[in-house]
Amino acid sequence: MTTTTFGQRVFASWYLNFMSRVDRAGQADMRREQLAHARGRTLEIGAGNGLSVPHYPGDLDALVLLEPNAALRARLAERTDTPAAVTIVDGDAHNLEFPEGSFDTVTASLVFCSVRDPARALREVHRVLRPGGRFLFHEHVRGTGVRAFFQDLLTPMQRRLADGCHANRDFESYLAATDFEIESIDHRRMPTMMSTIVPLVVGTARKR
Numbered sequence: 593m594t595t596t597t598f599g600q601r602v603f604a605s606w607y608l609n610f611m612s613r614v615d616r617a618g619q620a621d622m623r624r625e626q627l628a629h630a631r632g633r634t635l636e637i638g639a640g641n642g643l644s645v646p647h648y649p650g651d652l653d654a655l656v657l658l659e660p661n662a663a664l665r666a667r668l669a670e671r672t673d674t675p676a677a678v679t680i681v682d683g684d685a686h687n688l689e690f691p692e693g694s695f696d697t698v699t700a701s702l703v704f705c706s707v708r709d710p711a712r713a714l715r716e717v718h719r720v721l722r723p724g725g726r727f728l729f730h731e732h733v734r735g736t737g738v739r740a741f742f743q744d745l746l747t748p749m750q751r752r753l754a755d756g757c758h759a760n761r762d763f764e765s766y767l768a769a770t771d772f773e774i775e776s777i778d779h780r781r782m783p784t785m786m787s788t789i790v791p792l793v794v795g796t797a798r799k800r
């Protein structure tokens with residue numbers, strides 16, 4: 593069982609309003625595009641308050657929503673637009689309490705900026721997928737040039753204000769270092785005024 597800190601409760605109090613605006617400005621289309629590839633037994637790590645939930649295909653065998661923040665889990669439980677076979681669980685992406693090869697699909701949206709050890713979390717995603725299973729991601733990432741300079745500068749403050757969120761997380765390098773076969777990786781822009789979180793990737797990776 594994970595413990596929810598004061599900072600996580602504060603994050604839960606403003607995140608939905610902030611992100612709902614970004615979703616309405618176009619982020620929701622990227623979620624739909626990302627999740628259209630979900631099949632079979634699906635696990636979403638760091639599901640937050642469930643902004644991705646309405647965008648899953650309706651014919652999944654099961655959808656497990658894992659969220660360590662109790663305040664966000666409570667909001668997940670209140671959603672009425674979840675597919676029928678949904679389960680909400682506490683848990684930590686660094687230590688997934690599922691057997692090897694137990695999912696056809698694992699998804700993450702805007703999660704790898706916040707996890708303490710992205711390499712370890714990616715190993716866990718890889719472990720719980722069956723061979724041939726897919727990891728569907730949608731993450732804000734480190735930019736280049738002046739943007740990267742400001743991301744480095746602002747990350748210590750952003751981590752404090754946004755539950756550990758690193759503006760400068762080089763998710764693509766972490767992914768490239770795994771055993772996944774990267775099938776697609778599209779570079780997009782998050783429709784937000786916060787230029788430190790604008791660079792975004794949406795894609796799929798397959799467990800060989």
Ligand SMILES: C[S@@+](CC[C@H](N)C(=O)[O-])C[C@H]1O[C@@H](n2cnc3c(N)ncnc32)[C@H](O)[C@@H]1O
Nearest residue numbers: 638639640643661684685686701702703706707
């Ligand atoms: C920026 S929010 C994104 C929420 C949601 N996925 C979305 O797209 O709106 C980051 C999420 O990652 C979760 N998270 C942070 N560290 C985690 C970990 N170690 N394991 C699982 N989830 C984690 C947070 O609790 C939070 O829900």
